[in-house]
Amino acid sequence: MSGSGEDPVITPEQxxxxxxxxxxxxxxxxxxxxxxxxFTKGLVEGLLVNEARYGYWACxxxxxxxxxxxxxxxxCPCDYxxxxxxxxxxxxxxxxxxxxxxxxxxxxxxxxxxxxxxxxSSSSGRAxxxxxxxxxxxxxxxxxxxxxxxxxGFPVWRCRVCGYLCARGQPPAVCPICKAKKxxxxxxx
Amino acid sequence: MSGSGEDPVITPEQxxxxxxxxxxxxxxxxxxxxxxxxFTKGLVEGLLVNEARYGYWACxxxxxxxxxxxxxxxxCPCDYxxxxxxxxxxxxxxxxxxxxxxxxxxxxxxxxxxxxxxxxSSSSGRAxxxxxxxxxxxxxxxxxxxxxxxxxGFPVWRCRVCGYLCARGQPPAVCPICKAKKxxxxxxx
Amino acid sequence: MSGSGEDPVITPEQxxxxxxxxxxxxxxxxxxxxxxxxFTKGLVEGLLVNEARYGYWACxxxxxxxxxxxxxxxxCPCDYxxxxxxxxxxxxxxxxxxxxxxxxxxxxxxxxxxxxxxxxSSSSGRAxxxxxxxxxxxxxxxxxxxxxxxxxGFPVWRCRVCGYLCARGQPPAVCPICKAKKxxxxxxx
Numbered sequence: 181m182s183g184s185g186e187d188p189v190i191t192p193e194q195x196x197x198x199x200x201x202x203x204x205x206x207x208x209x210x211x212x213x214x215x216x217x218x219f220t221k222g223l224v225e226g227l228l229v230n231e232a233r234y235g236y237w238a239c240x241x242x243x244x245x246x247x248x249x250x251x252x253x254x255x256c257p258c259d260y261x262x263x264x265x266x267x268x269x270x271x272x273x274x275x276x277x278x279x280x281x282x283x284x285x286x287x288x289x290x291x292x293x294x295x296x297x298x299x300x301s302s303s304s305g306r307a308x309x310x311x312x313x314x315x316x317x318x319x320x321x322x323x324x325x326x327x328x329x330x331x332x333g334f335p336v337w338r339c340r341v342c343g344y345l346c347a348r349g350q351p352p353a354v355c356p357i358c359k360a361k362k363x364x365x366x367x368x369x
Numbered sequence: 370m371s372g373s374g375e376d377p378v379i380t381p382e383q384x385x386x387x388x389x390x391x392x393x394x395x396x397x398x399x400x401x402x403x404x405x406x407x408f409t410k411g412l413v414e415g416l417l418v419n420e421a422r423y424g425y426w427a428c429x430x431x432x433x434x435x436x437x438x439x440x441x442x443x444x445c446p447c448d449y450x451x452x453x454x455x456x457x458x459x460x461x462x463x464x465x466x467x468x469x470x471x472x473x474x475x476x477x478x479x480x481x482x483x484x485x486x487x488x489x490s491s492s493s494g495r496a497x498x499x500x501x502x503x504x505x506x507x508x509x510x511x512x513x514x515x516x517x518x519x520x521x522g523f524p525v526w527r528c529r530v531c532g533y534l535c536a537r538g539q540p541p542a543v544c545p546i547c548k549a550k551k552x553x554x555x556x557x558x
Numbered sequence: 559m560s561g562s563g564e565d566p567v568i569t570p571e572q573x574x575x576x577x578x579x580x581x582x583x584x585x586x587x588x589x590x591x592x593x594x595x596x597f598t599k600g601l602v603e604g605l606l607v608n609e610a611r612y613g614y615w616a617c618x619x620x621x622x623x624x625x626x627x628x629x630x631x632x633x634c635p636c637d638y639x640x641x642x643x644x645x646x647x648x649x650x651x652x653x654x655x656x657x658x659x660x661x662x663x664x665x666x667x668x669x670x671x672x673x674x675x676x677x678x679s680s681s682s683g684r685a686x687x688x689x690x691x692x693x694x695x696x697x698x699x700x701x702x703x704x705x706x707x708x709x710x711g712f713p714v715w716r717c718r719v720c721g722y723l724c725a726r727g728q729p730p731a732v733c734p735i736c737k738a739k740k741x742x743x744x745x746x747x
Contacts, residue, residue, distance in 0.1 A: 208397060208586060209720075209735050257736055259718045325713060325745045333746070334721065335514060340448045342398075342545070343523065343537030347746055348721030356720070356735045357398050357545045358446055367514045368522070368536055397586060524703060529637045531587075531734070532712065532726030546587050546734045547635055556703045557711070557725055 188232030190225050199224045210354030211265075212282050214274050223275045227256055241273040242293075242300070253299060260294040266350045278353060329369060336369035377421035379414050388413045399543030400454075401471045403463050412464045416445055430462040431482075431489070442488060449483040455539045467542060518558060525558035566610035568603050577602045588732030589643075590660050592652050601653045605634055619651040620678070631677060638672040644728045656731060707747060714747035 199221055203213050214220045226240025238244035239254040253259040261271040269278035270288035280286040293300070326332045334347040342358040351365030388410055392402050403409045415429025427433035428443040442448040450460040458467035459477035469475040482489065515521045523536040531547040540554030577599055581591050592598045604618025616622035617632040631637040639649040647656035648666035658664040671678070704710045712725040720736040729743030 205737050211736070252741060253718070255738075255742070257719050257738060259742075262720055325747050326707070328707065329515070329517065334716070336723070337721075338523070338536050340442070341446050342451055342541070343526075343535035344545075345525070345534050345536055345723050346721035347716050347723055352720070356722075358400070359394050360444075360446060363441060364444070364448075369514050518704070518706065527712070527725050529631070530635050531640055531730070532715075532724035533734075534714070534723050534725055547589070548583050549633075549635060552630060553633070553637075558703050 188229055190228045190232070194228055195221050195225050198228060206276065209356040210352065210359060212277055212279060214270075214277050214288065215282050220275060223273055239273060240275075242295070250299075253295065258295075262352065263349050264291060264294060265353065332369060335367055337365045338368035340364050340366055377418055379417045379421070383417055384410050384414050387417060395465065398545040399541065399548060401466055401468060403459075403466050403477065404471055409464060412462055428462060429464075431484070439488075442484065447484075451541065452538050453480060453483055454542065521558060524556055526554045527557035529553050529555055566607055568606045568610070572606055573599050573603050576606060584654065587734040588730065588737060589654055590657060592648075592655050592666065593660050598653060601651055617651060618653075620673070628677075632673065636673075640730065641727050642669060642672055643731065710747060713745055715743045716746035718742050718744055 199213075199217075202224065205211075206213050214223075223240050227237045230236070230238040230240060230244065234244055234246050234248070234251070236248055236251070237256040238251050239256055239258050242254050244251050244254065248255075256273075257276065258271070261276055264271045265276060265278055268289075268291040269281050269286050270276070270291060272291060272293065274288045277288050278286065281288050332347070334349065336345055336347045337351040338345055339351075339355040339358060339360055341360040341364055342355060344355050344357045345368060346352065347369075351362045353362050354360070355364065388402075388406075391413065395402050403412075412429050416426045419425070419427040419429060419433065423433055423435050423437070423440070425437055425440070426445045427440050428445055428447050431443050433440050433443065437444075445462075446465065447460070450465055453460045454465060454467055457478075457480040458470050458475050459465070459480060461480060461482065463477045466477050467475065470477050521536070523538065525534055525536045526540040527534055528540075528544040528547060528549055530549040530553055531544060533544050533546045534557060535541065536558075540551045542551050543549070544553065577591075577595075580602065584591050592601075601618050605615045608614070608616040608618060608622065612622055612624050612626070612629070614626055614629070615634040616629050617634055617636050620632050622629050622632065626633075634651075635654065636649070639654055642649045643654060643656055646667075646669040647659050647664050648654070648669060650669060650671065652666045655666050656664065659666050710725070712727065714723055714725045715729040716723055717729075717733040717736060717738055719738040719742055720733060722733050722735045723746060724730065725747075729740045731740050732738070733742065
């Protein structure tokens with residue numbers, strides 16, 4: 181399996197194995213793979229192809245630079261997955277979807293690219309709009325620690341059931357620890 | 370299955386499926402369902418009845434208002450589960466119990482109602498005492514972020530083994546990440 | 559099974575059961591048991607022997623005092639496991655190893671004792687060097703909450719993918735929530 185030009189050979193067994201691992205890891209933390217198994221396995225194969233090419237799971241729906249440092253934000257799961265799930269019920273690839281999509285209450289559709297334009301300069305054919313987000317800029321600059329509470333890069337959310345804390349734009353759909361839903365979170369910092 | 374008066378029909382298969390899901394989710398984060406399986410399945414059936422009636426898992430041992438906003442704190446797992454496990458080795462319903470109860474070292478008994486009286490005004494027949502707690506008042510008011518470390522609504526605990534952080538009255542019985550016990554936590558904030 | 563002198567009898571079934579539990583708990587949070595199963599089961603048996611002797615899982619590779627309060631930092635998983643995995647790809651016992659060791663890219667070798675000398679005064683025959691670390695001193699003194707952000711005992715790391723927060727010397731090898739790798743963490747506080 182060489183990294184020079186030719187497509188690496190991925191076996192159905194490799195795809196099945198990674199599919200099962202990702203599915204199990206997703207479920208245990210309150211995430212969901214797209215229930216369309218064939219579609220999802222296509223994306224999983226894309227991850228394995230990119231792993232063979234680049235050495236890491238570059239997003240199968242974006243054009244990777246091949247430089248890990250530049251691609252860190254689009255290694256799957258990407259920095260944009262969770263804000264996209266919050267806002268659109270799906271990640272950019274539709275590998276991960278919300279509970280509502282799993283339940284058939286919503287449909288995963290094409291969504292705009294959240295990755296900042298300057299990070300996607302070797303741009304993908306699919307990019308169709310770019311919004312600067314705090315997620316994006318935080319990813320761009322690993323930055324120093326906040327000097328004060330006012331300077332925190334993200335709000336800190338607290339699960340009222342179990343006390344779990346996380347720092348992100350919005351609370352997660354489900355608490356990864358106790359599975360309480362988003363509405364059970366409160367702003368903590 | 371209508372929400373108007375008549376009891377919804379819940380099948381044993383539905384009860385079994387939710388029982389298994391709750392048991393698995395509990396164990397993976399260091400919680401335990403009551404080992405009395407028949408008793409526990411009765412409570413699980415109560416959750417399914419309430420889901421059919423109200424659209425959410427209102428606590429099966431409390432009287433729900435039917436208004437989700439008013440009942441948020443008693444959607445199972447309720448805001449009072451963890452402080453009750455800390456103090457009494459059981460939640461109000463005895464759906465969740467401590468390791469000591471599982472091991473037969475302690476017995477789950479009737480415990481006082483931790484939910485503040487003003488929140489339970491359409492009160493349950495079982496309520497037998499009310500204590501105002503920080504858990505209760507925090508739930509009542511999702512409140513703004515703390516402006517300073519002194520103003521944090523809950524202490525932040527740190528697992529000395531893996532660094533897990535959570536904000537609650539006391540540390541959890543078991544670290545949900547590395548399973549270290551309560552005594553391995555230290556106050557962090 | 560008495561605690562007075564004689565070795566407690568541990569059955570292969572007990573070892574197998576605890577081995578499977580520890581393996582499952584480790585994998586679900588991004589940790590790994592040593593893939594040498596026979597070696598690992600020997601350590602698991604040591605944990606069970608210590609549990610019978612002392613009532614807790616004192617580290618099988620260190621000399622326990624028998625006083626739980628004095629041994630808290632070396633109850634498995636010990637306070638030193640994660641910094642040792644970060645720095646040496648193995649814990650002191652080699653019960654836990656890094657992904658690189660599992661993959662055969664690195665070998666688990668003897669590592670220095672991270673536990674501060676003053677805590678190991680009833681010292682183990684294996685101790686071969688001591689370094690004072692923040693992990694060690696924090697363990698020694700459960701201390702009060704930090705009065706200011708500057709006074710925090712550990713840096714707080716944020717997973718850029720899911721927002722998970724933890725306070726430790728370095729970020730974990732893998733985010734226990736979303737399984738993103740160490741390089742996806744940023745300093746938060």
